[in-house]
Amino acid sequence: MMMLAADHIDGLGAILGPQGLLSQPADMASYESGARYDGGRAAFVARPASTEAVSQVVAYCVSHSIALVPQSGNTGLVGGSTPDDSGMQGVLSLDRLRSTFELDIDNRSLCVDAGFRLSEINARLEPYGLFFPIDLGADPMAGGMVATNTGGTRFLRFGDVRRNTLGLKLVLGDKSGTVLDCGAGLRKDNSGPDWKQLFIGTGGAFGIVTECTFNLERLPKQTATAYLVPRGGEDALLLLSEMEERAGTYLNAFEGMSGQAIRHALAHAPALRNPFPGGDIPAYVILVELSRSWAPRAGEQSLDAVLEEILADIWELPGGPLLDAFIGAPSEMWALRHALSEGAKSAGNVVGLDLSFRRGEVMRFRERMAVLLAAEFPQVEISDFGHIGDGGVHFNLVVPRSPDGSVDVELAARLRTYVTRIAVEEHDGSYSAEHGLGRRNQHFYDHYTPAKLKQMAAQFRQVTSPGAVGAVHL
Amino acid sequence: MMMLAADHIDGLGAILGPQGLLSQPADMASYESGARYDGGRAAFVARPASTEAVSQVVAYCVSHSIALVPQSGNTGLVGGSTPDDSGMQGVLSLDRLRSTFELDIDNRSLCVDAGFRLSEINARLEPYGLFFPIDLGADPMAGGMVATNTGGTRFLRFGDVRRNTLGLKLVLGDKSGTVLDCGAGLRKDNSGPDWKQLFIGTGGAFGIVTECTFNLERLPKQTATAYLVPRGGEDALLLLSEMEERAGTYLNAFEGMSGQAIRHALAHAPALRNPFPGGDIPAYVILVELSRSWAPRAGEQSLDAVLEEILADIWELPGGPLLDAFIGAPSEMWALRHALSEGAKSAGNVVGLDLSFRRGEVMRFRERMAVLLAAEFPQVEISDFGHIGDGGVHFNLVVPRSPDGSVDVELAARLRTYVTRIAVEEHDGSYSAEHGLGRRNQHFYDHYTPAKLKQMAAQFRQVTSPGAVGAVHL
Numbered sequence: 017m018m019m020l021a022a023d024h025i026d027g028l029g030a031i032l033g034p035q036g037l038l039s040q041p042a043d044m045a046s047y048e049s050g051a052r053y054d055g056g057r058a059a060f061v062a063r064p065a066s067t068e069a070v071s072q073v074v075a076y077c078v079s080h081s082i083a084l085v086p087q088s089g090n091t092g093l094v095g096g097s098t099p100d101d102s103g104m105q106g107v108l109s110l111d112r113l114r115s116t117f118e119l120d121i122d123n124r125s126l127c128v129d130a131g132f133r134l135s136e137i138n139a140r141l142e143p144y145g146l147f148f149p150i151d152l153g154a155d156p157m158a159g160g161m162v163a164t165n166t167g168g169t170r171f172l173r174f175g176d177v178r179r180n181t182l183g184l185k186l187v188l189g190d191k192s193g194t195v196l197d198c199g200a201g202l203r204k205d206n207s208g209p210d211w212k213q214l215f216i217g218t219g220g221a222f223g224i225v226t227e228c229t230f231n232l233e234r235l236p237k238q239t240a241t242a243y244l245v246p247r248g249g250e251d252a253l254l255l256l257s258e259m260e261e262r263a264g265t266y267l268n269a270f271e272g273m274s275g276q277a278i279r280h281a282l283a284h285a286p287a288l289r290n291p292f293p294g295g296d297i298p299a300y301v302i303l304v305e306l307s308r309s310w311a312p313r314a315g316e317q318s319l320d321a322v323l324e325e326i327l328a329d330i331w332e333l334p335g336g337p338l339l340d341a342f343i344g345a346p347s348e349m350w351a352l353r354h355a356l357s358e359g360a361k362s363a364g365n366v367v368g369l370d371l372s373f374r375r376g377e378v379m380r381f382r383e384r385m386a387v388l389l390a391a392e393f394p395q396v397e398i399s400d401f402g403h404i405g406d407g408g409v410h411f412n413l414v415v416p417r418s419p420d421g422s423v424d425v426e427l428a429a430r431l432r433t434y435v436t437r438i439a440v441e442e443h444d445g446s447y448s449a450e451h452g453l454g455r456r457n458q459h460f461y462d463h464y465t466p467a468k469l470k471q472m473a474a475q476f477r478q479v480t481s482p483g484a485v486g487a488v489h490l
Numbered sequence: 491m492m493m494l495a496a497d498h499i500d501g502l503g504a505i506l507g508p509q510g511l512l513s514q515p516a517d518m519a520s521y522e523s524g525a526r527y528d529g530g531r532a533a534f535v536a537r538p539a540s541t542e543a544v545s546q547v548v549a550y551c552v553s554h555s556i557a558l559v560p561q562s563g564n565t566g567l568v569g570g571s572t573p574d575d576s577g578m579q580g581v582l583s584l585d586r587l588r589s590t591f592e593l594d595i596d597n598r599s600l601c602v603d604a605g606f607r608l609s610e611i612n613a614r615l616e617p618y619g620l621f622f623p624i625d626l627g628a629d630p631m632a633g634g635m636v637a638t639n640t641g642g643t644r645f646l647r648f649g650d651v652r653r654n655t656l657g658l659k660l661v662l663g664d665k666s667g668t669v670l671d672c673g674a675g676l677r678k679d680n681s682g683p684d685w686k687q688l689f690i691g692t693g694g695a696f697g698i699v700t701e702c703t704f705n706l707e708r709l710p711k712q713t714a715t716a717y718l719v720p721r722g723g724e725d726a727l728l729l730l731s732e733m734e735e736r737a738g739t740y741l742n743a744f745e746g747m748s749g750q751a752i753r754h755a756l757a758h759a760p761a762l763r764n765p766f767p768g769g770d771i772p773a774y775v776i777l778v779e780l781s782r783s784w785a786p787r788a789g790e791q792s793l794d795a796v797l798e799e800i801l802a803d804i805w806e807l808p809g810g811p812l813l814d815a816f817i818g819a820p821s822e823m824w825a826l827r828h829a830l831s832e833g834a835k836s837a838g839n840v841v842g843l844d845l846s847f848r849r850g851e852v853m854r855f856r857e858r859m860a861v862l863l864a865a866e867f868p869q870v871e872i873s874d875f876g877h878i879g880d881g882g883v884h885f886n887l888v889v890p891r892s893p894d895g896s897v898d899v900e901l902a903a904r905l906r907t908y909v910t911r912i913a914v915e916e917h918d919g920s921y922s923a924e925h926g927l928g929r930r931n932q933h934f935y936d937h938y939t940p941a942k943l944k945q946m947a948a949q950f951r952q953v954t955s956p957g958a959v960g961a962v963h964l
Contacts, residue, residue: 407597
C-alpha cells in the first residue's frame, strides 16, 4: 500500500490550516465514496475555503505531481468526484467554498460559490420569486452541476446547466494554480472564444470551477400535470409534437415511464397510490407538466382547464394515438416519477445507462432493445424512464440478485458494452446524456472519441491543466 | 502591388473547376466589400460546392501559406468576411454550399449547408409551422450566423445562435483540411468537451463551418405589441422586470429606442406614421412583443387583451414608472424599430458600437454617456437603440457630415476608443455583443483580452487551424 509522504501533508496543512485538511481515515470516509458506486481511497482531503486557497492547493499539488480529484456535492453517478484505489490521489473538496452569494435582480442572475447546494440556492431565491431552473432528484452543489452539465426533468423548457451559465471563475491545474475569470454575467458577449464552455461538462479535467454566475428564471405560480398513455412508441412522439404545438412554452416536462419502472416503484413505495383504473399499469406512460410564471388572472382560463382542452383535442386525432389520459395533482404525479429510480434498485442490481438520442430515435431504440435483450440476456429486465422531450433515457437494466447478494460484475460490464455499442453505433446516440464524465465512462470516451478530438483535448490541457486534475482523463 | 503567383490560380482552378474560382476584378468585386464598411482586395474568390471541396481548397492554401478569409452572406458589420488591402488573401465563399437541407420534424431540428440564407431557411420551414428563431434586419447565411453568434430582436425569448446550434461540420485550417463532425443533432450529450462551442462566434479563426444542425421553434400564431414610455432609465428596468413577471414566456422582445433614433427614422422614412400623440416623441420608448405558438382557442383571452390587462396593472404601480403606453399592430410597430438603423445613417456619419452589459447597467451607461459625450464631443449626437431585455445596445453616434462629404476617420477612431473604454472598464461591458469578431474590433481583442486567454487561443489554433484562416487573429 503506497502512501503520500508525510511532509506533503505538512505542506498542505500549512496552506489550509487544521480545519482545511483531513488525513485520518475516519474523517475522509464520506469523501471517498460516491452516491451510487464504490469509491476509492484518498491520500488526503483538502477543503479550501476560498478561490485563493484552491489556487494554492492546486499549485502545491501540481508542482509536486500529486493527483487531485475535485469534489463538490459528491452526488454524481459516474465516478467523477472520488479518488481511485491507489490511495495516492487527493480529494479537493469545494464544500467550504460558501461565501459569495450575490443576487443581481435586474440581471436575473446569481453569482455563487461552488459549494452551495441546489436546494440552498433555491431556498434563498424563493422570496424573490426566482429559481435556478435545474430540477433533479439529487441535491448537488453548484460546482458539480457545472462540471457534469446537469440536465434534469425541466430541460425541455429551461435547458441544461450550460444554457444557464453566464460566467465561471476557475482554477487551472497548472503549477501556479492560475485563476481565470470567464464571463462577467453578460447575456451576450462575443469579444472572444467562449472559453467557459470547455469547462462545462468536463469534470474538472481542464480546471476547477470555484464560482458560477447562473441565469435565473421566475418561479412557476401555476402548474398542471397529466399522465398520458400512448398507443405505441411512435404515438409517444406524436403526442410530444402535439403537446408542443398546442401548449407551446407552457410545456415544462414530457417524461416517459415504462410500465416496468412504475410497477417496481409501486412495489417499493407502498404509500404511492396506483393511479391507473383497476390497477392495470399501461406499457408506457408519459408525465406532462404545464406551468405559468404568473398568478392566475381574472378572466383567464385555469391551467388545468387549458390542459383539459388540449387533451380533448388530442383525443380526437385520427389513429387515436392517445389511449388514455388523467389530469391529477402535480405533487402526486411527480411522486411516482421520482420513485422510479429507487424502485428499480429495490428489484435487483441495477445497471444504469444514461443515454440520449435524437428525439425521433429514442422510442425506436427502446423498442428494439426490448427484443434484442430478451434474446441475448433473458434474465435481465428493462426498467427504463426518461426525458423523451429532449431525447434522454435512463435505460436501467435490472439483474436479479444472486442468493448471496453478490453482484455479477462481469455481466454488468457486458451489458453496458452491449447496450452502449448499439446506442452509439446503430442509433447515433450518446453514452453520456446528463450525468457527465467520470471513471465509469472513461473507457467509452477512450473508445468512441475520434483521434482528432482527443488531440484537441490533450493540447488544450497543456495550456490549462497539465497537472493531474480530475477523475477523468481527456 | 503584390500578386499571387499565377500557378496558384491554376492549382486552385484544378480543384474547383471554372465555376468555382473567380480571379477577375469585376467578378470579385461583390466579394471584396462588406455591408457597412470599406472592403479590401482579394487574390481570388474560391467557391467550393461541397465540404470536400472546401477541405481541398483549405489544404492547398495552408500548404502554400496562402491566407483565406471565409465568407458566407457577407452581411456582417465588423469586417469579418472580407479580405484586407494586401491583395494576397483569398476569399473562401460558402455561397455554393447549398445541397444539404434535412428537416428532422421529430427532433425539431434542421441540418443545413452553410450557404443557405436565413430568409430561405425560414421560407422552406414555414409550411411545417417551424422556424429558426433568429430575428434580424439583415439576411445572413447559416455559416456566418454561426461564425458571428448572431443575436437579434427575439434573443430574450429564443437565445442566440449558440443556444440554437445542435451540431456543426467544420473544415479545420490545417494542411490536410481536416473535416470535423461536432454533434449529431443531440439535445443532450456530455460524452466529451463540447468542442463546437469554440467555433461559434470566432469568425472562422479555428475552422470553417460548412454545415449546421439547428434547433427549430414553432412559429408564433398570435402576436401582440405595444410601445411603453418609461418615466426614466431605472423605470425602464422596472418595466422589464414587471413584464417578465406578468407575461412570462409570452415575452418575445423588450427593445429600447431612443427619442433621437426615432426622430431620425421618421425623418428618413416619411411613410412611417408618427405614433405619438401630437407628434411629441418621448425621450425613450420600449417596444414589447408577446407571442403564442398556438392558434386562438375558444374561451381563451386574446393576446391583445392579456397585454392590455398587464399594462393596466403596471399603470397602477407606485411611483408611476409607466408614463404612457400604446397597443398597436405588430407590423407597424416593428416597421419603426427596423427603420432606426437606416435613419441614423441618413442623419450623418454613423460610428456604430455594438455593446452589452449586465441588464441593470445598460440604462445607467447610456445616461452617463449622454453627459460625458456632451462635454467631450459636443458635435456628436447619440442615436441609440437596443435589446434592453438582454443588456445589448447599439450605441450609434452620429457625426455631422462635412460639406465635402468626407468622413473624419480620426474622430471616429477616437470616439470608438473613448466609448469602448468606458463601457468595458467602468461598466463591465463587452465591445462585441452580437456582431462577432472581425478586423474592426481586432485591436479591442488585442487590448482587452487577458494574456492567458490569448495563450489558450494560440494553443488551440495550433491543433485546429495553424494556417492563416479568418479575418480576425485570435
